[in-house]
Amino acid sequence: MHIQSATSAAQQINRKVSAAVRQFGPISVERGLAVRRDHFAKDQQIFAEGDRSNNVYSVVCGAVRSCKLLGDGRCQIIAFHLPNDLFGFDFSDTHTETADALAETDVIVASRRELEQQATDHADVAEQLWRLTARQLDRADNYLLSLGRRTAIERVAAFLIEMDDRLGGVEILTLPMRRCDIGDHLGLTLETVSRALNALHSKGIIEAAGTRDIVLRDRKRLHGFAG
């Protein structure tokens, strides 16, 4: 639902702008912005917390996780980035998160400085970036609700619903990440994630079709769990 409205907003804007545009993932930019395609292998790091934030990225295919680390190694995955998601844009000059490829992943890379210049020069670019950021904030706010107030099984249910939405409601939901990553995203351990999935399975709400392939048998009851 989030994705749909963002996509239609982008399309609307596309119709208005001149022919001198190119796509940077979901947003339209002027041809002046140089972009290049790049590839990252599974588990390869794209950038680390503290690195200078020179580039911004858009996922073409594959999946990326961005996470924050605590001094003693505890890890919180802030977001998973799927095709057409932008990432790597930080408010400060250095990255506040580490980004790794979860699978073989292709991205489009652009210069942060150049994109910011375009935002200064062109209201429609700034507006698109603003909407994209607002959508990410909306997602982050929903995660705050999960992490702060939902039980383990409710978090997993809400997570499955979101992944289903973002992956387009296909028949079989193929999760691109390990149990451990889901745990680090939901503030749980991988064991608890496994048990929660098991619980949803034994209630007949989901069906396993391989460890990372899940069929949502009863979306209504799944929504019920998410409160």
Place this chain on the structure above:
Amino acid sequence: MHIQSATSAAQQINRKVSAAVRQFGPISVERGLAVRRDHFAKDQQIFAEGDRSNNVYSVVCGAVRSCKLLGDGRCQIIAFHLPNDLFGFDFSDTHTETADALAETDVIVASRRELEQQATDHADVAEQLWRLTARQLDRADNYLLSLGRRTAIERVAAFLIEMDDRLGGVEILTLPMRRCDIGDHLGLTLETVSRALNALHSKGIIEAAGTRDIVLRDRKRLHGFAG
């Protein structure tokens, strides 16, 4: 630290624009944007989850909390809004959060539609809104780390540090909210918040000067707790 950089960014932009500007909280807008001042009493609701999102707000004085509710009444406070913070801007057409005044609070109100129009017409307005949203996202990301991976005492320590930053590092930190609100913000109960504050006190890190007035005796060790 976040606030400082945002302020300087806003000042930078101010210097460039013409005289036909007015302030909407931290951002500069064209005079065409109608704004009005409004007052809300302590505990008064400003808008509710699900209301049509017609207006956007900037805090003048006082404090506001915005929260999401689960079906059974569980509550997660997504953010506290202090003077100069913008709030009420949702990605969708309806508010996804409920906003209440924590104390006697003055706000500036503007039409969401008009502000969006300005963002479409003026790149600098869109860019400022983008930066503001990016900063909120940065804060939300930090909270995700707290809620997902920090212990109770670490969450409270991180919370005190953030409030200290946002309130300008004054001698006595005056919290505008109840223990219960802090709990609903940090994913804890009010009892646990109280015990955590007590623990920090008995370690000599903070000093109580009234239940809502706290002196940060040892900011370095406080940072240590936040990891």
Place this chain on the structure above:
DNA sequence: CGTCCATTTGAGGTGGATCAACCCTAGTGG
């Protein structure tokens, strides 16, 4: 067919929730 991970399953421990008193402090009214 064996190795390496990811995942599941099991048993036990614990941090924070819950439930329940109790204690402040400010405000109110006599």
Place this chain on the structure above:
DNA sequence: CCACTAGGGTTGATCCACCTCAAATGGACG
């Protein structure tokens, strides 16, 4: 000035959801 009250805050005892540690199972790939 001093009860009285009410709401916020603290403190204590118990419980349980989830973590931790450990071992078994399964699946992908050489």
